[in-house]
Amino acid sequence: MDEGNSIIYGLEHQTRALSPQYESDAIRFLIGTQSLKPHSNQVHVVELEEDTGALHTKVFKHDIGEIWHLRCSPHDVATLLTTHNSYDPETSQCTMGVSIFKLPTVEVIPKDLDDLSAIQGRNAEEMEHLKTISPEKPEEEIRCAEWHPTDVNRIGIVYENSVIVHDVNTGAALASASPEGKSRLKFTGGKWNPHQGHCQFAVLQDMHIKCYDTRTDCSKPAWSIDNAHRQLARDLDFNPNRQFHLASAGDDAALNIWDYRNGKEPIFSRTDHSHWVWTVRYNTYHEQLLLTGSSDARALLTAAASICDMDEDGRRLSQVLEDGVLQSYEQHEDSVYCAEWSAAEPWTFASLSYDARLVLSRVPRHFKYKILL
Amino acid sequence: MSESNKENGENPLDIDSNNFNSEMYLECLMKLATLKQVMDKEAEIVKQSQFLQSEMQTLVYENYNKFISATETVRKMRSDFQIMQEEMNKLSENINKITSFSSQISDSLKESGTNVNRLCSTRQLLDKLQFLFLLPSQLNKAISENRYADAVHDYAHAQRVLQKYGNQPSFQSIQSECSEIIFGLKKTLRDRLTDPDTSASELAESVGLLRQLQETDTSLQDIFLSCAESRLDQHLKGLSILVERTDILEWVEKCNNTLLADLGIVISCYHEIFQDKDNTNLPEFGEKVMSQVFQLFEEVVKRPENNGTEILIRGLDKFFRKLQAMSEIISSDTVSQKALDVVIQCVRHKASLQYQSIQSQFKDSLMRVRQTLASKGTESVDLRDILNSLQVYLLQKIQASLLDLKAFLQNNLSFGLKPWCAKAVADSCWTVISETLISLSDMVKKMACLKTSNNIPFELLLILAKLCLELQENGVTTLHNHLIKLLEEAAPGLTVDNKDTNSVMVHLSTAAQSALDSEVVYIGQTAAQMLRVSVLARDWLRAPEPRGPRAVCRRVVETLASADSAASQLFPTSVKPSSDSSRRTIWSRAPSSFSPINRIFSERIEVFSPAGADRGALSNGALKVALKALVECVRLRTFGKHGLQQLQVDVHFLQQRLSCMGNDERLLNALLEDALASAQLRCVDPQLMEPSIVDIICERG
Structure with a gap:
């Protein structure tokens, strides 16, 4: 696996949802399937055994609907959040919702033969359903739901036209932000800002990035980056270490990094993909490593060392990596909608394509040594 | 007989000859002549002897008289000499007397003579002293009358004396006074040097005088150059003002006549006065001035009214000629190099x-x-x-x-x-x-x-x-x-x-490539945007039964077709692969079995990829961008039965209309197939229409 031989794991249904499991020492990823057939959706927990390179999985039922988005809780290892959609043939209507589940066990590697046979049988287990939050209007679409970085009781949900912070326990809306007037530009997704006191929520609105303060209801963004991409912006990720840096990706096939204090021009921009970029992730430990997934069926590992390797005065600290693509991962055969770094191990990441293929890969060893040494 | 005498002078028979032998003559006469002849002969000889006798007597007589008179004269002389002797004696006596007298007189006059001599020398000294004492006032006068040369001459004259006797108290005052005056003079001269109104010749004079006044050369050179510089600066200022006002010809004329001419004078004066072998300051000075000139000239050249080639060349020509002359005078490599540079600069x-x-x-x-x-x-x-x-x-x-x-x-x-x-x-x-x-x-x-x-x-x-x-x-x-x-x-x-034609070509070809890429992406994005908006805005779940392809499909086809026809005007059409397969309907391959296996055998499609420079490749590029967007958008929606069928009609329509464009029909089909397969996956009730009905609907539409 170190030498670029990635480990591949296949699922039965189309997939669009992937999340690393936080607060855990094991390299675990959770995958949500997307199928319109009733009672066919599942959550897969995949664990990579670091020493042997073996993959272990556990499957849980997700009967509430197809999973569009999945987030593990940063506060509790067993809790997860899914954004789902289900079709009701009676009304011939789709309903979306956000649900919180708790895994009965976090262990994936079988301890004894019973476990092993259970897993080999791939019998899907049940998860404990904690709470479901439904939109006010039943037909309203939900883009994604995100855990508050520090407050266990809050989640932010991005709807088509608004962002609402909900209380996990009651489901009540605590604060909402929606653009002024009847803006036709819908939200695509969003994320909490891990800096600034954890009260800002950044959303993608068409080509723009807007960040709202969630302490009150508001209609005006705290800050924004207009025209962050020439086409639709698809994803964003905040730099875990530098409070004003964020990366964004979009339909112009570009990966842009911004200092949002000056959102006129990106401080770093690459166009290495040959189609829309759906996801971008900063490595939590090494901010110069960025992972992107695109509908050109590739995941790219990109170095943005030149802007991360600076001290406050803009001087270069060292010449660690060249900017640009370090490695292209081409094991996918369909669009890669998700890519995530492991929360437990800084060099491992997973990418998930629509054709239900999870690829676990590692940063090539020579780059790793370059960064470490 | 006379004949015989004539015949032979030596003839002993010739009576007049010295060798006359009377015996032989007689013998011969006796033998040859008749008596008569002898008689005659005798008579003749007698007669001749007589004649000779008388002649001799006369001569004696005459000489005797002469002798007597001579004797008398000698006698007279003897008596005269005696008198003379007496006179001479007297004379010598007198001379002796005179000699003694004269020595007496000279003895007595000697004393007064030395007195006179002393008086004369004293007088000369007094003259000199007077000159010295008058020197300050003389100097002042000369200076006040601007006869600087005289003043300097006088001072130089007195200088030696003053130096010799300077320690005498009486001279000290004079010397100090003179020094003051000369100091003033020097100052005046320096002032005159720095005075911008001074002409070049006055300048040279002043510097010459100062040199006589034993100013050190280097400081003089400095002063000379600095004052020349200030004068040249004035010209420079004038010229820099002119830059704004005149055209290049006039400016060059002015520059040649004022500044460069003066610079020439200054330089030649400098050589004349200092004869500086090292020539240390001059080239530097010349370069300094010239660099300013060049700077101004550059400004002149840059003036927009001097842009005309003819006027520029004529002005440059004039300037360059003068510069060539100047660089010989200045004898500085830098200046001559700079002159070349000026021309090159102009060309550039x-x-x-x-x-x-x-x-x-x-x-x-x-x-x-x-x-x-x-x-x-x-x-x-x-x-x-x-x-x-x-x-x-x-x-x-x-x-x-x-x-x-x-x-x-x-x-x-x-x-x-x-x-x-x-x-x-x-x-x-x-x-x-x-x-x-x-x-x-x-x-x-x-x-x-x-x-x-x-x-x-x-x-x-x-x-x-x-x-x-x-x-x-x-x-x-x-x-x-x-x-x-x-x-x-x-x-x-x-x-x-x-x-290096290659680098230009590379530039051009990369530019062409980026223009083509941009065109492809532009067209593709335009179509993609239409498809995206239409797919995302429609409610596919509750869509009515399809009656024909949606309007957006027509617009997409129109957009792509207009780009294709524009491209066809400019770019060659490469041979198209046979389009037999165009009749094939996409769904003949059961798409419900959507699986990764299908994809393994199909090539990866690079959507945003460099566009080729022919019509087919261009259209192909745009098609890819548009249809890939359709696939992605379809996957974000949920379809009902009729929604799926509507998309089926759309896809069929697009396939029919677009298959004539582009050069890779397989690619077109693969993308459309993908779109339809994705829609089937996203459909809650995936039932496709009969291909024949789709055909009919499309025709009708």
Whole structure:
């Protein structure tokens, strides 16, 4: 696996949802399937055994609907959040919702033969359903739901036209932000800002990035980056270490990094993909490593060392990596909608394509040594 | 007998001869002559003897008288001498007396003589002293009358004495006074040096005087140069004011006549006065002044009213001639080098003007093209025409400017036939060509940059791409050959290094590529945007039964078709693969078995990839962008039965209409298939329509 031989794991249904499991020492990823057939959706927990390179999985039922988005809780290892959609043939209507589940066990590697046979049988287990939050209007679409970085009781949900912070326990809306007037530009997704006191929520609105303060209801963004991409912006990720840096990706096939204090021009921009970029992730430990997934069926590992390797005065600290693509991962055969770094191990990441293929890969060893040494 | 005498002088028979032998004569006479003859002879001889006798007597007599008178004279003389002797004795006595007297007198006069001598020398000394005592006032007077030369002369005269006797108290005061005056004089002279009104000759005089006053040379040189500099500065100021007001000819005239002329005088004066062997200060000084002149000249050249080639060349010629003369006077390599540089600079300046004007004119003509394209529909505009006119326009402009630059090589110019000038002209010509083409490339690249391409019609991008390609293929070499021919005409025998045509070509081809890419993405994105918006906005779940392809599909086809037809005007159509398969309907391969296996056998599709320079490849690129967007958007929606069928109709329609475009039908089919398969996956009730019905609906639509 170190030498670029990635480990591949296949699922039965189309997939669009992937999340690393936080607060855990094991390299675990959770995958949500997307199928319109009733009672066919599942959550897969995949664990990579670091020493042997073996993959272990556990499957849980997700009967509430197809999973569009999945987030593990940063506060509790067993809790997860899914954004789902289900079709009701009676009304011939789709309903979306956000649900919180708790895994009965976090262990994936079988301890004894019973476990092993259970897993080999791939019998899907049940998860404990904690709470479901439904939109006010039943037909309203939900883009994604995100855990508050520090407050266990809050989640932010991005709807088509608004962002609402909900209380996990009651489901009540605590604060909402929606653009002024009847803006036709819908939200695509969003994320909490891990800096600034954890009260800002950044959303993608068409080509723009807007960040709202969630302490009150508001209609005006705290800050924004207009025209962050020439086409639709698809994803964003905040730099875990530098409070004003964020990366964004979009339909112009570009990966842009911004200092949002000056959102006129990106401080770093690459166009290495040959189609829309759906996801971008900063490595939590090494901010110069960025992972992107695109509908050109590739995941790219990109170095943005030149802007991360600076001290406050803009001087270069060292010449660690060249900017640009370090490695292209081409094991996918369909669009890669998700890519995530492991929360437990800084060099491992997973990418998930629509054709239900999870690829676990590692940063090539020579780059790793370059960064470490 | 006389005959015989005559016959022989030695004849002993000749009576008058000294060898006369009377015996023989008688014997001979007795033998030969008759008696009678002897008788006669005798008579004759007697007679002759008698005659001789008397003659002798007379002579004696006469001589005797003479002797007597002589005797008398001698006697008289004897008595006279006696008197004389007495007189002489008396004289000698008198002389002796006189001698003694005179010695007496001289003895007595000796004393007074020395007295007189002493008096004379005293008087001379007094004269000198008087001169000295009067010197201060004399000096003052001379100075006040501006006779500086006299004053300096006097002072130099007195200087030695003063130095000798300077320690005497009485002289000290004089010396100090004189020093003061001379100090003042020096000051006056220096003032005069620094006075800007002083003429060059006065200047030289002043410096000469100061030199006599034993000013040290270096300080004098400094002063001389500094004051010359201040005078030249004035000229420079005047000239710099003129820069704004006059044209280059007038300016050069003025500059030659004032500043450069004066500089020449200053330099020659300097040589005259100081005869400085080392020549340390002068070149530096000359260079300093000249550098300012050059600076001003550069400004003059840059004035827009001096842009005309004719006037510029004439002015430059004049200036250069003067400079050549000047550089000999200054004898500084830097200045002569700089003179060459000035010409080269001018050539370059002219070249840069040329390509700037070409550039701006080209931009204007592009603006006109844009207006034409904006005002008319695509069908009515002949893109080929526009392309040709742009290309011809550009080439003509470049060739005209090359001709213009060739004027620098006219052989009546002072620099016209110099190899360095020819080289500069050749280089500049090439600069015009390459800069024009490179800036064209840059402009195209900038226009192709996606951020700004929103307002640029795609036809223009096509035209520019084609223009760049044509220039790359033919234009560059044509211009290069043209340049070589021109130079051959202007300066025969001049060898011009081959220019780096490759880098220009690379620029052009990358520009063409980016224009093409941009066009493809622009068209593709336009279509993709239409498809995206229409897919995302529609409620596919509760859609009615399809009655025909949606309107957006027609618009997409129109957009792609108009781009295709525009491309066809400019870019060749490569041979299309046989389109037998176009009749094949996509869903003949059961799409419900959507699985990764299908994809393993299909090639990876690079959506945003470099576009080829032919019609098919261009259309293909746009198709890819549009249809891939359709696939992705379909996957974000949930379809009902009729929604799926509507999409089936749309896909079929697109397949029918688009299969004539592009050069890769497999790719088109794969993408459409993917779209339909994705829709089936996202469908809650995946039932497709019968292909025949789809056909009918599409026909009807």
